[in-house]
Amino acid sequence: MAFHLHGIHTPHRKNTAKAPTVRMSAPKIVTIPMAMHIGAPAIPTVKVGDTVKIGQKIGEAAGKVSSPVFASISGKVTKLTDYVLTSGAQTAAVVIESDGEMAICESLCAHEVSDRTSLIEALRESGIVGLGGAGFPTHVKLDVDPARIDYLVINGAECEPYITSDTVTMLTRGEDIAYALRALARALGIKRVVFGIENNKKEAIEAMKKMAASIGECEVTVKALPALYPQGGEKVLVYHTTGRKIGMGKLPIDVGCVVLNCTTLAAIGTYLSSGMPLTEKCVTVEGGAVKQPQNVIVPIGTSLADLFDFCGGLTEEPDKIIYGGPMMGITVQSPDCAVLKNTNAVLALTKKEAKLPKTTACIRCGSCVNTCPFGLAPIAIAEAHDKGDTEALKALSVDMCMECGCCSFVCPANRPLVQINKLSKQLLREERMKEEKKA
Amino acid sequence: MSSLTKISVSPHIHSGRSTAGIMRDVLISLVPAAVAGTVIFGWTALLPIAVCIIACVGFEALFNLIVKKEQTVSDLSAAVTGLLLALNLPANIPLWQCVVGSLFAIVVVKCLFGGIGGNLVNPAITARVFMLVAFGEMAVSAFPVDAVAGATPLSAAKLPSLLDLFLGNYGGAIGETCTLALLLGFIYLLVRRVITWHIPTVFIGTVFLFTFFYVGFDAVEALSLTMAGGVFLGAIFMATDYVTSPSTAWGKVIFALGAGLLTCLIRYFGVYPEGVSFAILFMNILTPYINQWTRHKVFAGGVKA
Numbered sequence A: 001m002a003f004h005l006h007g008i009h010t011p012h013r014k015n016t017a018k019a020p021t022v023r024m025s026a027p028k029i030v031t032i033p034m035a036m037h038i039g040a041p042a043i044p045t046v047k048v049g050d051t052v053k054i055g056q057k058i059g060e061a062a063g064k065v066s067s068p069v070f071a072s073i074s075g076k077v078t079k080l081t082d083y084v085l086t087s088g089a090q091t092a093a094v095v096i097e098s099d100g101e102m103a104i105c106e107s108l109c110a111h112e113v114s115d116r117t118s119l120i121e122a123l124r125e126s127g128i129v130g131l132g133g134a135g136f137p138t139h140v141k142l143d144v145d146p147a148r149i150d151y152l153v154i155n156g157a158e159c160e161p162y163i164t165s166d167t168v169t170m171l172t173r174g175e176d177i178a179y180a181l182r183a184l185a186r187a188l189g190i191k192r193v194v195f196g197i198e199n200n201k202k203e204a205i206e207a208m209k210k211m212a213a214s215i216g217e218c219e220v221t222v223k224a225l226p227a228l229y230p231q232g233g234e235k236v237l238v239y240h241t242t243g244r245k246i247g248m249g250k251l252p253i254d255v256g257c258v259v260l261n262c263t264t265l266a267a268i269g270t271y272l273s274s275g276m277p278l279t280e281k282c283v284t285v286e287g288g289a290v291k292q293p294q295n296v297i298v299p300i301g302t303s304l305a306d307l308f309d310f311c312g313g314l315t316e317e318p319d320k321i322i323y324g325g326p327m328m329g330i331t332v333q334s335p336d337c338a339v340l341k342n343t344n345a346v347l348a349l350t351k352k353e354a355k356l357p358k359t360t361a362c363i364r365c366g367s368c369v370n371t372c373p374f375g376l377a378p379i380a381i382a383e384a385h386d387k388g389d390t391e392a393l394k395a396l397s398v399d400m401c402m403e404c405g406c407c408s409f410v411c412p413a414n415r416p417l418v419q420i421n422k423l424s425k426q427l428l429r430e431e432r433m434k435e436e437k438k439a
Numbered sequence B: 001m002s003s004l005t006k007i008s009v010s011p012h013i014h015s016g017r018s019t020a021g022i023m024r025d026v027l028i029s030l031v032p033a034a035v036a037g038t039v040i041f042g043w044t045a046l047l048p049i050a051v052c053i054i055a056c057v058g059f060e061a062l063f064n065l066i067v068k069k070e071q072t073v074s075d076l077s078a079a080v081t082g083l084l085l086a087l088n089l090p091a092n093i094p095l096w097q098c099v100v101g102s103l104f105a106i107v108v109v110k111c112l113f114g115g116i117g118g119n120l121v122n123p124a125i126t127a128r129v130f131m132l133v134a135f136g137e138m139a140v141s142a143f144p145v146d147a148v149a150g151a152t153p154l155s156a157a158k159l160p161s162l163l164d165l166f167l168g169n170y171g172g173a174i175g176e177t178c179t180l181a182l183l184l185g186f187i188y189l190l191v192r193r194v195i196t197w198h199i200p201t202v203f204i205g206t207v208f209l210f211t212f213f214y215v216g217f218d219a220v221e222a223l224s225l226t227m228a229g230g231v232f233l234g235a236i237f238m239a240t241d242y243v244t245s246p247s248t249a250w251g252k253v254i255f256a257l258g259a260g261l262l263t264c265l266i267r268y269f270g271v272y273p274e275g276v277s278f279a280i281l282f283m284n285i286l287t288p289y290i291n292q293w294t295r296h297k298v299f300a301g302g303v304k305a
């Protein structure tokens, strides 16, 4: 294998890794949005007054790239409402008031899968999407010619500070993970599986090695990777686990790899073995403003306010509330927002934690250039963006940027480098669209 | 609890390094050289130091005030320029010349080009060269060793002993003579990760090797000539200025190699006695091109993939 890519040593702050994971008691009410994935929002299939049980479908997938949505508590549908996503877009949401029973839908049953078709058929009804953050429907991702798959890469890197929910999943749901691996190996003929886990998670590595030894259907290896952010970035992970380089605008499958997050894998195992679709998430609740930071198993649709209350409440007014980690996570506009399918962490950061230095002019220190895992030159991209020079932006391969935030993290002038890269990519997208229109 | 919370773009945490923090580290790293200069040349050496720092900070504040720009003196870069400029001047320099030099460094070289990060050449170096040209005699007398090296055939007999050169016990600019103090500053900057080893090491190494061949393979003499004059001060503190030196490791190596070679060429074959400043100034101008030549390879080939 060639060199290790650049990265940064972020603070780990993985204080919740050792704390016991607790299951949240049924919230009084959940608000379940229909758009928790990439693709078309689901369409509600229930109406006000319906009673629902856990695992019962309440939203039907709308088209191929979409995902159904399921009730996460039992009770009565009290409202169909509008929900504002962090992107600012609106979507429909189903509000369920709990009957306190947490009764499970009786019709759920295991799914036997033997080949690609039966696997994809089954997963289409699972509601499972990429749980590492992206939320891309898993049945679409796996619907590829099995002959093209050399490696199934499992992302257990969990490189973002604070978050430990993937680690907890690997420690506690080994059986689900093993079940899923066997099924995927059978259905897709996968021969090689590689786990990429950062080496600061010794127990998870041990647990997965033990699990791997029990699997006869395919060769499962566990790779301990340096704890260097962004180890869990898809292209970074594939390179460090398989040595294959995914070029600009390419997907893992273009180099013979399929990447799944370890929690997604566990969800597949649960669904295939029991029929229980995705209705709950293990979420790391952390940050200086949280009284009892811990991992909580939460019904999807629970409000963040209820989640914080469950964790002893907030000790001070948080400066920011974030879905996901502090490097790539998205700020939440209100504590009324819900836990979504792809929520792996909710952070309430204090002013002190989220402190950024004063923004000054770029002092050309070169830190951004020397830190970017992909060898990009954010400082040059920023200059090209200022001039609106799209040719230069293309030549600088700005589309390669994975928005990992390393450059902004190290910039002593606190320049908004990631933001500029996003805007630059947007600029190129718009230009491409214009050209397509002309053609 | 349904208040709206703050929306912002990722990342939400930061390494904690700041422009002012880096400049503070540079100031700290120059303290040994300033102290050594004061010990060697007497307390009057403190006067140009104080005047240059106050003048640089004052001119920057004044400029920002006049053109109604946000005040930038708290980033400490003007103070760094002032201190560096002073360390490049003789202790007995008339103070009015310090003020003029500071004005040139801050206003002409830095502020008129957009302030911190905008300047094309290093303000302190450029001001030093400007003063050399403008006030000729006074400045030249500050660089006796380089003057000797340039004007007459080299001979070790005319140079101070190695120990004196190392401790700075000879004539020159306030901050350039004490190699020991400069090395302490270098170590501090390395430990604090303000700079990398590339530029100082390659710069000084190039000067040493070139001189070694030039004087006929006499290591002691080559070492003496390398320690004499402004090579260490220039290589460690002036050539490493972020704004005017390349970003990548290879860029830094090329930059330092060029600066070292030019220093020797000017010293041994040129008309000007002082090679270091001119060499760095020239490489400053090449920096944007070096940056372009030495850009990192993009993962998986980037655009060409």
Ligand code: SF4
Residues within 6 Å of the ligand: A361, A362, A363, A364, A365, A366, A367, A368, A369, A378, A379, A407, A410, A411, A412, A413, A414, A415, A417
């Ligand atoms: S890290 Fe920031 S200050 Fe340094 S070169 Fe990059 S943009 Fe400029």
Ligand code: SF4
Residues within 6 Å of the ligand: A371, A372, A373, A374, A375, A376, A377, A378, A400, A401, A402, A403, A404, A405, A406, A407, A408, A417, A418, A421
């Ligand atoms: S340029 Fe993009 S890929 Fe490189 S460090 Fe910055 S955010 Fe990450």
